[in-house]
Amino acid sequence: MKPVIVTDPPRADLAQVAQLADYGVATVHEALGRSGLLGPDLRPIQDGARIGGTAVTALCWPGDNLMIHAAVEQCREGDVLVVTTTSPCRDGLFGELFATALRYRGVKGLVINTGVRDVTDLRALGFPVWSAAVSAQGTVKATAGAVNVPVVIGGQVIRPGDAILADDDGVMRVRREDVQTGLEASQARLEKEAAAREAFAQGQLGLDRYGLREKLEALGVRYLTAEEYEKEQA
Structure with missing residues (x-):
């Protein structure tokens, strides 16, 4: 230096x-x-x-x-x-x-x-x-x-x-x-966030707004009831 x-x-x-x-x-x-x-x-x-x-x-x-x-x-x-x-x-x-x-x-x-x-x-x-x-x-x-x-x-x-x-x-x-x-x-991101905020305030889930259900499925994530989960763990 x-x-x-x-x-x-x-x-x-x-x-x-x-x-x-x-x-x-x-x-x-x-x-x-x-x-x-x-x-x-x-x-x-x-x-x-x-x-x-x-x-x-x-x-x-x-x-x-x-x-x-x-x-x-x-x-x-x-x-x-x-x-x-x-x-x-x-x-x-x-x-x-x-x-x-x-x-x-x-x-x-x-x-x-x-x-x-x-x-x-x-x-x-x-x-x-x-x-x-x-x-x-x-x-x-x-x-x-x-x-x-x-x-x-x-x-x-x-x-x-x-x-x-x-x-x-x-x-x-x-x-x-x-x-x-x-x-x-x-500014574009602020407008995008404002739209998401309004949607979330009306009850929409991020899983649906961002298409994350498909991603979870692609990653092999399954939905199980508590009974089904307990059976798999037995």
Whole structure:
């Protein structure tokens, strides 16, 4: 890794990203072919937050938050700061002072594949955070990393300027060139779900609506009465 700070990455359109966030992570993830989810480890420190913004990435060394300080300068209105480390780390790289600085710059929230601390203060501040851990363990500011370079979290490559969506269901990345496609696919899925919801409210079963009875039959699943089942088990 070469130490570098990229100052002017292209960003997805913020208005479109905001619209995409309104659909929610689960809907967009499904609509885009179950792609982009940053794995199960990132969890919100608060309930009910839903954000969408453009990624500013920071690649740090374990136990070292120097490059988060550098990344703050590169953040602007509508961004989401995305932080990871060169190898696994659960130390508290981020706290309330960072959040205060980022709020001033209009940053939507933080996604970090390490730990955070000052959780009570972060909640009181209303600064949304998704992290892999909570830890009071402090850090140093000693080793150069990189800002606004592609990083990998949960098997997904996140480039600076990609759309980041996060809510109670998790965090996902939408490539900046796929945001419009995501909007169209998510709206189609929303309409499909609305039709299914209405059908279920009228008593229709998923087995019938989705043709799952035929699938069960093809898989060899049989319907037995309790008496028939007991006889087979004897």
